[in-house]
Amino acid sequence: MDISLFADLIKNSSGLTVSESKFGHLTSAVKARMDHHGLTSHNQYLMTLRNDREEAKHLIDLVTINESYFFREVAHFNVAVNRVFPGLRSGATAGRIQLLSAGCAGGEEPYSLLIALVERYGYAVLERVTVTGIDIDRRTIQKAREGAYTRHSFRGVEEALRDKYFVRESENRFSVVVDLRNQVEFVEVNLLELPECYTNARFDLIFYRNVSIYFDPDVQRMVFRKLAEGLRDGGHLFMSSAETMLHDLGYLELAKIDDVFCFRKTVTPAPSRRGPRYATPERQPVRRRSQAATQPPSLSGDHNNAAVVACRLAGDDLESGERAYGDAVEKVKRREYEAALTSLESLPQTHPFAARARCLAAGIAINRGRLDDGRAICEAVIADDPWVLESHLLLALVSRLEGDVVEAVKKFRSAVYIDQACWIAHYYLGEMYEEQGDVTAARREYAIVVKLLEKDNGDNRNYAVLFALSFPLQEVMQMCRRRIAAM
Numbered sequence: 001m002d003i004s005l006f007a008d009l010i011k012n013s014s015g016l017t018v019s020e021s022k023f024g025h026l027t028s029a030v031k032a033r034m035d036h037h038g039l040t041s042h043n044q045y046l047m048t049l050r051n052d053r054e055e056a057k058h059l060i061d062l063v064t065i066n067e068s069y070f071f072r073e074v075a076h077f078n079v080a081v082n083r084v085f086p087g088l089r090s091g092a093t094a095g096r097i098q099l100l101s102a103g104c105a106g107g108e109e110p111y112s113l114l115i116a117l118v119e120r121y122g123y124a125v126l127e128r129v130t131v132t133g134i135d136i137d138r139r140t141i142q143k144a145r146e147g148a149y150t151r152h153s154f155r156g157v158e159e160a161l162r163d164k165y166f167v168r169e170s171e172n173r174f175s176v177v178v179d180l181r182n183q184v185e186f187v188e189v190n191l192l193e194l195p196e197c198y199t200n201a202r203f204d205l206i207f208y209r210n211v212s213i214y215f216d217p218d219v220q221r222m223v224f225r226k227l228a229e230g231l232r233d234g235g236h237l238f239m240s241s242a243e244t245m246l247h248d249l250g251y252l253e254l255a256k257i258d259d260v261f262c263f264r265k266t267v268t269p270a271p272s273r274r275g276p277r278y279a280t281p282e283r284q285p286v287r288r289r290s291q292a293a294t295q296p297p298s299l300s301g302d303h304n305n306a307a308v309v310a311c312r313l314a315g316d317d318l319e320s321g322e323r324a325y326g327d328a329v330e331k332v333k334r335r336e337y338e339a340a341l342t343s344l345e346s347l348p349q350t351h352p353f354a355a356r357a358r359c360l361a362a363g364i365a366i367n368r369g370r371l372d373d374g375r376a377i378c379e380a381v382i383a384d385d386p387w388v389l390e391s392h393l394l395l396a397l398v399s400r401l402e403g404d405v406v407e408a409v410k411k412f413r414s415a416v417y418i419d420q421a422c423w424i425a426h427y428y429l430g431e432m433y434e435e436q437g438d439v440t441a442a443r444r445e446y447a448i449v450v451k452l453l454e455k456d457n458g459d460n461r462n463y464a465v466l467f468a469l470s471f472p473l474q475e476v477m478q479m480c481r482r483r484i485a486a487m
């Protein structure tokens with residue numbers, strides 16, 4: 001059995017990455033579910049999973065990691081309750097203050113928040129707050145609703161505090177008091193498919209901790225952006241300290257309160273500390289062509305433009321420009337974005353690599369979550385020269401990140417129109433067709449990727465860098481082969 005097929009399926013539906021070290025556990029989970037259904041063929045079970053969302057949920061339930069305990073990273077609760085909450089109470093927020101624990105596991109996190117609030121403000125505070133806990137795992141949601149825990153969940157909590165808010169049912173079972181239990185609504189929700197009621201700027205405080213670590217960067221960005229949309233102006237979002245810096249993407253302002261880093265949604269957009277430094281339309285006014293640049297570009301487009309301007313540069317400038325671009329690419333690979341932008345500054349604007357450099361800056365903006373900045377740069381590049389492949393790719397990526405599949409497909413097709421050998425466009429097309437259930441088209445695209453990468457592993461145009469993909473191309477090939485085999 002190729003267990004990675006099951007891992008891929010779980011990743012596509014829940015965002016969870018099952019690493020190879022966990023393949024043993026996944027194999028046992030698959031076996032347990034197959035036994036449950038009396039199945040002996042892995043392929044048959046794979047087919048079942050593809051066609052039956054409920055069964056996929058059962059398998060996902062078995063692989064989620066629900067480890068949690070009360071007052072985990074206690075400083076977050078102190079800051080949220082003592083420093084953030086008073087601001088919410090006296091602020092413009094009308095009605096109840098809305099708190100969300102995203103990836104709440106067995107409820108330890110939302111109950112800790114409530115206990116901390118009651119400790120500080122008394123039971124009257126319950127009249128003023130609504131607490132929601134969401135998690136993909138149904139078993140854990142059920143456990144949270146029951147609100148019963150063993151001693152293990154209270155490590156790090158003083159007994160006196162535990163006994164104040166929990167009723168001892170037996171030697172090793174403690175149930176949360178009814179007043180608190182009734183205060184939290186627990187809902188089974190997949191963060192990858194957040195319903196609108198979670199993204200409509202309703203929450204004052206979101207705890208989203210120790211969940212994103214199981215997601216890959218694309219999913220991390222997507223989920224974080226959605227949760228950021230769910231915050232009200234002035235609202236705060238807490239992640240574990242290991243996760244916070246990875247999410248300083250520009251969607252929310254990073255705040256430091258009493259040595260704790262968290263995110264804040266600013267009422268007015270923060271000044272452009274994160275504004276694009278390089279090749280923004282403002283800094284580099286575009287030379288619009290008289291005819292509008294549309295996609296795909298017209299075949300009569302002047303795509304030798306770069307070569308023409310190159311003649312005006314002295315040889316030294318050409319070389320140092322190429323070096324600057326190469327430097328920037330290396331820095332992007334190491335995710336040293338500020339340093340990469342600085343390298344790009346030294347590249348003359350008439351250099352043949354200038355458009356690609358602007359696209360690299362756009363890629364950096366997009367990877368930091370500043371989709372509008374990235375889009376603006378790409379559109380300006382296309383207005384100058386409709387043949388710059390990278391700008392079409394990045395515009396397609398922005399549409400994909402925004403969930404606009406139709407537009408994303410259209411733009412990736414434009415990229416393929418410009419360069420049929422652009423494997424990354426074929427790869428994303430494959431993914432999107434697969435998501436739409438168009439197996440034939442998906443298989444065709446994946447097969448093209450395999451063929452292209454077998455021929456040329458050079459990736460000399462650094463598409464992967466633009467897209468912040470860090471895995472080797474060999475792995476992309478394997479992934480495509482696996483997907484084709486599983487269809």
Ligand SMILES: C[S@@+](CC[C@H](N)C(=O)[O-])C[C@H]1O[C@@H](n2cnc3c(N)ncnc32)[C@H](O)[C@@H]1O
Nearest residue numbers: 014064066068103105135136137190191209210
């Ligand atoms: C390690 S626990 C974290 C619990 C708690 N937030 C904490 O910090 O102690 C991670 C939780 O995220 C949930 N989770 C993972 N992927 C999810 C998804 N796509 N949607 C919703 N919840 C998810 C898991 O089921 C698990 O309960």
